[in-house]
Amino acid sequence: MTTTRGLEGVVATTSSISSIVNDVLTYRGYNIDDLAENASFEEVIYLLWNDKLPNKQELDQFSAKLAEDAVIPEEIINQIKSYPSDKVSPMAALRTAVSTLALYDEEADDMSEEANYRKAIRLQAKIPTVVTTFSRIREGKEPISPKKDLSFAANFLFTLNGEMPEEVAVTAINKALVLHADHELNASTFTGRVCVATLSDIYSGVTSAIGALKGPLHGGANERVMKMLSEIGSVENVDSYLHQAFEKKEKIMGFGHRVYKTGDPRAKHLKEMSRKLTELTGETKWYEMSTKMEQIVRDEKGLPPNVDFYSASVYHSLGIDHDLFTPLFAVSRVSGWIAHILEQYSNNRLIRPRAEYVGATNQSYVSVENR
Structure with missing residues (x-):
């Protein structure tokens, strides 16, 4: 097995x-x-x-x-x-x-x-x-x-x-x-x-x-992206924030994907929408921070953004909590x-996988008085 x-x-x-x-x-x-x-x-x-x-x-x-x-x-x-x-x-x-x-x-x-x-x-x-x-x-x-x-x-x-x-x-x-x-x-x-x-x-x-x-490992990534962008605060802080994170080997939210190797095809559509909406709201810093982060993480870690990365600034720009x-x-x-x-x-069949047992073996019951 x-x-x-x-x-x-x-x-x-x-x-x-x-x-x-x-x-x-x-x-x-x-x-x-x-x-x-x-x-x-x-x-x-x-x-x-x-x-x-x-x-x-x-x-x-x-x-x-x-x-x-x-x-x-x-x-x-x-x-x-x-x-x-x-x-x-x-x-x-x-x-x-x-x-x-x-x-x-x-x-x-x-x-x-x-x-x-x-x-x-x-x-x-x-x-x-x-x-x-x-x-x-x-x-x-x-x-x-x-x-x-x-x-x-x-x-x-x-x-x-x-x-x-x-x-x-x-x-x-x-x-x-x-x-x-x-x-x-x-x-x-x-x-x-x-x-x-x-x-x-x-x-x-x-x-x-x-x-x-x-x-949070599945659906909460874009919320954590927005938290990260808020902590960075400005384009000028992106470089130092990322390099400190790299040194500490911290995960940068919104980058990489278990399935996609060259890039998430959905990200580019939200990237463009982020550009349009941040221009409309007058808060272009969210898009500018995001694009600078994308460039640094891609160049230094080889990781492209996934769908969560730009959706964060899109939803924020729409005033969504x-x-x-x-x-x-x-x-x-x-x-x-x-x-x-x-x-x-x-076309149903019960889904019932197996597990490889790695626990103790050859155990024998001992009465509670002798444990």
């Missing part, structure tokens, strides 16, 4: 959802560059779940259903109001609320293909509202109901801030959602698939995935989780 730490390089299943080959990311065979520049997030969700891009009628119907199902039950709002908001992290709140949503879904335990698809739409639609509702409640504000005539990205910003968003902000959020939608068999996706491979329900699968994303970065990641990635959950259901 061969042991591989972290299952690195282990092929655990076959999938037709997304691929990473020669540092090129595709969804259902579509290059991420093509989708990031041209597609709405609604189109990408439909693509991931249906293995094709929707026609106009299909897209209109799908988008309308997402908007219609975006309202969350009053019971969930009241539950969120009961959270100790000064102590609860947004990811813990999201995990708990998504699990509770199942209690208010009459089809929660209906495992038919049709019911699972309907639940998929409800989950995708409601998760951003859960995030924005928590954000507003902890600020002492009343939650805002989504508008049926707004896009997915626009509704997120509207229910977060309570005002109609500018087009550049909607474009930025839509692009970020597209770029984060799926990423092959990452930690949270694998967690979700392991869960539903037992034939547990879709709510349990998504809740499990959220739990995995909550960990730093601890909401990972929940926003979940708002997007739930589309991929669900695609993988539906795929797992369609």
Whole structure:
């Protein structure tokens, strides 16, 4: 039996959802560059779940259903109001609320293909509202109901801030959602698939995935990037900060990737959006610090930035609280989780790997009086 730490390089299943080959990311065979520049997030969700891009009628119907199902039950709002908001992290709140949503879904335990698809739409639609509702409640504000005539990205910003968003902000959020939608068999996706491979329900699968994303080695990287940029403070401090970190052998957040060797193809899209947004807000220092860091880390350590690095300054420039970065990641990635959950259901086999035992052997029981 061969042991591989972290299952690195282990092929655990076959999938037709997304691929990473020669540092090129595709969804259902579509290059991420093509989708990031041209597609709405609604189109990408439909693509991931249906293995094709929707026609106009299909897209209109799908988008309308997402908007219609975006309202969350009053019971969930009241539950969120009961959270100790000064102590609860947004990811813990999201995990708990998504699990509770199942209690208010009459089809929660209906495992038919049709019911699972309907639940998929409800989950995708409601998760951003859960995030924005928590954000507003902890600020002492009343939650805002989504508008049926707004896009997915626009509704997120509207229910977060309570005002109609500018087009550049909607474009930025839509692009970020597209770029984060799926990423092959990452930690949270694998967690979700392991869960539903037992034939547990879709709510349990998504809740499990959220739990995995909550960990700082997976979903929290962009929040830590923004913390690092805030500590650096100015372009003039970048060089000394990095070289001190190099000397201490500290990890520089937002660089390198276990799968990509020559660079994360998603990073360049967020880099350009960071440039535009920081110019718009008049805080170009975030972009300037980031580009200088990229140059130094690439030149001296051979590490290119990953998707988390520039998404930090993008979200900051949009006025999004730093601890909401990972929940926003979940708002997007739930589309991929669900695609993988539906795929797992369609050709299921219980996921049950083995472990190599390295503990003590030949032990004999000794009565408690003689220990």
